Amino acid sequence: MEVIVEKLAACENKEACLREAYDILSKKYRGHRIRTYTRFWQALTHDLHTLWGRESIHCHAINLHLRALLVRSGWFKDDDITLHWSLVWYISPHQYVKVRMGPEQTINVDIWAKVYGIRFGDYARGFNS
Numbered sequence: 001m002e003v004i005v006e007k008l009a010a011c012e013n014k015e016a017c018l019r020e021a022y023d024i025l026s027k028k029y030r031g032h033r034i035r036t037y038t039r040f041w042q043a044l045t046h047d048l049h050t051l052w053g054r055e056s057i058h059c060h061a062i063n064l065h066l067r068a069l070l071v072r073s074g075w076f077k078d079d080d081i082t083l084h085w086s087l088v089w090y091i092s093p094h095q096y097v098k099v100r101m102g103p104e105q106t107i108n109v110d111i112w113a114k115v116y117g118i119r120f121g122d123y124a125r126g127f128n129s
Contacts (some may be wrong), residue, residue, distance in 0.1 A: 001069075008073035014101055017075040021066060022111060022120055029062050030115040059112035060095045066111060068101070084108075086125035096123035 002025055011017040063083065070076040080100040088094045096110035113124035122128075 004069060005072045008069055009073070011073070011075065014075045015107075017073050018070065018099055018101070018107065018109070021073075022067045022109060024110045025062060025065055025069070028113045029065075029111065034092065044107050052086070059110075062111045063095055066097060066109065076100075086123060088124050088126075090126055094124050 004021075008020055011020055046055065047097045060083075067078070067081045070081060071078050076099070082098050082100075084096055084098055086094050086096065094112070096108060096113070098106045099109055100106050107121055108123045109120070110118050110123035114120075118124050118128070
């Protein structure tokens with residue numbers, strides 16, 4: 001993880017850092033709709049080192065990694081990253097983040113949903129997943 005933090009710290013600006021973190025984490029992890037329920041007990045694990053070794057983790061755990069990488073990069077403060085909730089298929093709770101890029105600008109980030117066609121700047125909700 002430290003190698004990734006160093007890579008993010010060397011980015012030229014906040015947006016480059018966020019996009020690089022998004023690319024790294026979306027290649028490492030992918031969302032699974034069904035595994036959310038069939039492996040529900042894994043949602044109780046919050047240890048970054050334990051989670052780092054898995055290929056599939058819950059949305060909130062991916063967001064935990066994103067927050068850690070962004071803050072440790074030095075480009076973002078903890079309060080620049082806020083957690084938000086939506087409902088996938090209108091019934092399944094889902095977490096994504098909003099990242100403050102400037103005084104009047106935020107970007108939605110939903111790494112878990114990238115595999116379902118949700119692009120950088122958008123998030124899973126309703127049947128949009």
